[in-house]
Amino acid sequence: xxxxxxxxxxxxxxxxxxxxxxxxxxxxxxxxxxxxxxxxxxxxxxxxxxx
Amino acid sequence: xxxxxxxxxxxxxxxxxxxxxxxxxxxxxxxxxxxxxxxxxxxxxxxxxxxxxxxxxxxxxxxxxxxxxxxxxxxxxxxxxxxxxxxxxxxxxxxxxxxxxxxxxxxxxxxxxxxxxxxxxxxxxxxxxxxxxxxxxxxxxxxxxxxxxxxxxxxxxxxxxxxxxxxxxxxxxxxxxxxxx
Numbered sequence: 467x468x469x470x471x472x473x474x475x476x477x478x479x480x481x482x483x484x485x486x487x488x489x490x491x492x493x494x495x496x497x498x499x500x501x502x503x504x505x506x507x508x509x510x511x512x513x514x515x516x517x
Numbered sequence: 518x519x520x521x522x523x524x525x526x527x528x529x530x531x532x533x534x535x536x537x538x539x540x541x542x543x544x545x546x547x548x549x550x551x552x553x554x555x556x557x558x559x560x561x562x563x564x565x566x567x568x569x570x571x572x573x574x575x576x577x578x579x580x581x582x583x584x585x586x587x588x589x590x591x592x593x594x595x596x597x598x599x600x601x602x603x604x605x606x607x608x609x610x611x612x613x614x615x616x617x618x619x620x621x622x623x624x625x626x627x628x629x630x631x632x633x634x635x636x637x638x639x640x641x642x643x644x645x646x647x648x649x650x651x652x653x654x655x656x657x658x659x660x661x662x663x664x665x666x667x668x669x670x671x672x673x674x675x676x677x678x679x680x681x682x683x684x685x686x687x688x689x690x691x692x693x694x695x696x697x698x
Contacts, residue, residue, distance in 0.1 A: 467689070476675045483580075
């Protein structure tokens, strides 16, 4: 999951480096939403499993 | 025209400072991981991604010119990082629950992460509030050597983190309390 997330971010930076602003912004939106989903999933996990 | 140019230069320098600060945080986290064998937990990785996203927003400013949308990326990412850090603080705030990782100057990484991300929110808000930087000028934004170097540093940090994640978590979900690669 994390590997996919970081790969998506790497692709986002790559498009920005190549000068494709809109494409990188769209990819950033996907990356950000994915990160938020992972975070919410983590919040939803019972505390006893995390400590 | 000259005044606008000066403000743009000032803003670009401030962006550069912010970016260097974020790089320092990320490099320190990675150095601690390698030297003290402190493996990052899933929340730590999410905080790292948050800092990387802040760096991305600043780099967009340096690459494509100063725009409110780029500052918005920084703000959203800093808020996300602060929420994740706050979550981790909340996990360890109860007495007897212990802490994750070592402390620097009496505070743990996640506490520093929260403080730094809130400072970034304040700094970015102040930086984006100067209206004159958005006025249209005939200055063409080219990718300077400095921007290229900053992009390569970001690439290096992301790729190193990806290698570390691969050895720690593989292709699946990362363990909540990792102890070995």
